[in-house]
Amino acid sequence: MRWIGTANRGYSPYAIEELRRLLDGGTFSQLAAGETFLFEAASDKQDVRELIAAKPPIFLRHVQPVEQELEIKGDESDLSGLAAIVYDNKERLAGKNVSVHVRKGPVSNFVYTPAETKDALRPSFEALDSELVLQQPELIFAVYAAADKLYAGIGTPDEMLSDWPGGAIRFQREEGQISRAKFKLLEAEKTFGLDLSAYRSALDIGAAPGGWTSLLLERGLQVTAIDPAELHESLKGHPKLAYLKRNASEVKFGSNAFDLLVCDMSWSPMQMVKLVLELQQSLMPQATAIITIKLMHRKPLQTIREVIAKLEACFKVERAKQLFHNREEITLFLIKK
Ligand SMILES: C[S@@+](CC[C@H](N)C(=O)[O-])C[C@H]1O[C@@H](n2cnc3c(N)ncnc32)[C@H](O)[C@@H]1O
Known part of the structure; x- marks a missing residue:
């Protein structure tokens, strides 16, 4: 079973070190330098989730399961490929409030923006009576566009450690806010x-x-x-x-x-x-x-x-x-x- 892990910029080596200890090994490869990485654990999906939940790593900001992957073609067939993945998972997704999180690596052949991807997938979710929501989803459909592959996986916000794409939580800056702190x-x-x-x-x-x-x-x-x-x-x-x-x-x-x-x-x-x-x-x-x-x-x-x-x-x-x-x-x- 493979996963995509994300840490604050420059801190992925420490997130990897923590995961290696927690999962007793694993193989790790970089997707975005210092920040995002692909890893494969010997333990099954449920065990990885339980180990992370029991002892959340300090530097792991976000984790996404990789359940399906697609070779990026660089055209509309990438979107229909993702729509097919939604359909493949119809039993899990049907009738649920779902957020679609799309992230792109620093270099990717995937030509669509996260917003365009979400719009293209909307009819597939509507066909399953799933509601696309921005906040407090029951499930997240997460897609990471690496250089030549799309990695997709589904999980709850707790399982992904955040309900924000890649764990990059944003707050609205208020009028008169005293500090960024x-x-x-x-x-x-x-x-x-x-x-x-x-x-x-x-x-x-x-x-x-x-x-x-x-x-x-x-x-x-x-x-x-x-x-x-x-x-x-x-x-x-x-x-x-x-x-x-x-x-x-x-x-x-x-x-x-x-x-x-x-x-x-x-x-x-x-x-x-x-x-x-x-x-x-x-x-x-x-x-x-x-x-x-x-x-x-x-x-x-x-x-x-x-x-x-x-x-x-x-x-x-x-x-x-x-x-x-x-x-x-x-x-x-x-x-x-
Ligand atoms: C990062 S800022 C704090 C920002 C603050 N949390 C905010 O939300 O605006 C660090 C502060 O620690 C203060 N500081 C440094 N040494 C201190 C000390 N010995 N006693 C009290 N404050 C100190 C600095 O003056 C500085 O204002």
Whole structure:
């Protein structure tokens, strides 16, 4: 059984390393340098899905089964070939809400855009009484156009690790949005299944210019924001915001003051761990922490292992994941023990 895996640009070698360990081997070949790869696992489809679900790899953003493949001809017969695959799978697809995700590699003989492909396939889905939807599909019909082959497969959003093509989740930029960093916390909220509005009192360390703080305030939390840099003007004076224009290492809080800690500083991982461990007494038992960990040097998997080993003294590590909006970093979701 073959699959297509996708990681953030430059991180596929680490996703491959994680998969090799998880699946006890496998063969891997590159489709888009540093980003997308084809792999074949010895285990069957269900086993691969269960192994990935039980221990989701940090750097694997998206995974698509390859159930059928077509030689690309570069003309309309490519679209009729895909329509035939839809028909072949009529029992699985009939009556379902389906998203069609089409991605193209950097070089491909496939001449159609994702939108054109979707339009061409629409009648095939309509004939099965399937509804084509953009969000919250029951099933995804995924197609990856490599140089000379089309790889197609069907799965649920959970099985593919995302309901966005290739896991490239997009949020609408809002009018007056303070920072791009806000997308990271929005994505963490969705990916980790958090309900931020269920928390009461958050500590945001490295808060400026204030994207994360603004989201926490929108969710109705009391926020204490720490940063020697200025918070955005639009936040100042917010009745639920306490802003301390200070260095994080200078501040101390009472016990059990916060049920949420968020921390998005571009610090070295070990400095970050030290800071978070020093702050732990100010967190309530079972408090959540969302922390970005900068990947400074060439061995991210080793760095992450060391960071997690240290944090486990006080926290249960629920997830470690490189989100689509993370650049040279990953995000940790922790629960205080
Ligand atoms: C990536 S930005 C944070 C962006 C923020 N999450 C947002 O949504 O706008 C990192 C911030 O960490 C702050 N920072 C760096 N060192 C710090 C320290 N010792 N104490 C507190 N904040 C610090 C920087 O001033 C910077 O504003």
